[in-house]
Amino acid sequence: ALIVVIAVMSGFGKDLRDKILGTNSHIVVTNITRSGMDAYESVLKRVMQIEGVKAAAPFILNQVMLTFGGNSSGVVVRGIDPEREAMVSDLQKNLIQGDLAMLKRRKNTSKGPRRDNIILGKELAQKLGVQVDDAISMVSPASRLTPMGLVPKIKLFQVVGFFESGMFEYDSSLAFISVESAQKFFSMKKTVSGVEIRVDDIDRADKIAESLQENLGFPYYARDWMRMNKNLFSALRLEKIVMFIILILIILVAAFNIVSTLF
Numbered sequence: 001a002l003i004v005v006i007a008v009m010s011g012f013g014k015d016l017r018d019k020i021l022g023t024n025s026h027i028v029v030t031n032i033t034r035s036g037m038d039a040y041e042s043v044l045k046r047v048m049q050i051e052g053v054k055a056a057a058p059f060i061l062n063q064v065m066l067t068f069g070g071n072s073s074g075v076v077v078r079g080i081d082p083e084r085e086a087m088v089s090d091l092q093k094n095l096i097q098g099d100l101a102m103l104k105r106r107k108n109t110s111k112g113p114r115r116d117n118i119i120l121g122k123e124l125a126q127k128l129g130v131q132v133d134d135a136i137s138m139v140s141p142a143s144r145l146t147p148m149g150l151v152p153k154i155k156l157f158q159v160v161g162f163f164e165s166g167m168f169e170y171d172s173s174l175a176f177i178s179v180e181s182a183q184k185f186f187s188m189k190k191t192v193s194g195v196e197i198r199v200d201d202i203d204r205a206d207k208i209a210e211s212l213q214e215n216l217g218f219p220y221y222a223r224d225w226m227r228m229n230k231n232l233f234s235a236l237r238l239e240k241i242v243m244f245i246i247l248i249l250i251i252l253v254a255a256f257n258i259v260s261t262l263f
Helices: 002-023 040-048 082-088 122-128 179-185 202-216 230-262
Strands: 027-031 053-068 071-080 095-097 116-121 135-146 149-163 174-178 194-199 220-224
Touching: 002 230, 027 202, 040 053, 040 194, 040 202, 053 082, 053 122, 053 179, 071 082, 071 122, 071 179, 082 194, 116 122, 116 179, 122 149, 149 179, 174 179, 194 202, 202 220
Parallel strands: 071 174, 116 149
Antiparallel strands: 027 194, 027 220, 053 071, 053 135, 053 194, 095 149, 116 174, 135 149
């Protein structure tokens, strides 16, 4: 009973970890002195020289509101490099429709104006009521100053795919666009929010993050997946310890009964 319960708890923790890392990378490097990271290509080269680093890719993270018809939802949008993202996360495996390569800009066609593409979470798509090839509006919280006053920035994106990570929090509030589209929409020029990294051994992610911190130095800040989800995994570890103590007590009582009977 003790072995089975501990095995179940360990399996639950591993399944939760795989779902979290299926959408997120193992280590994230950001600039703590400003919102954007300049010259990120040089940072990528330095990151790839660290032992244990398998792949790295730039990303942009921001909050927007998506609207379609009469439905709207506040979401977190991630700007990614489709080619590099497949190497740092399992997003490609979580796609149930579409492909990461489709995030690249569509050429001008006779069917209509050129629009940037977007991939939505399955739950988010159902909430908004959108299908593939639908055009949804993305509204930025940062307004533009015009002669008519403050005007919110709005742009149409074409839905080209859906993903399902298995976690409702991600599937209902996350969308992906290309880095170029995000830089243009958020007026970030040639900067990104940070760099996401995949390592060979996820259990050594904290040690590799320390090596990255020492190599990159200030103002860069490296965080591993255990630190970013510390509260969740700390609660899971505490629950496992308590279950172990309870089962030990049950086994001690049973052992005492057997010993007393033998005596």
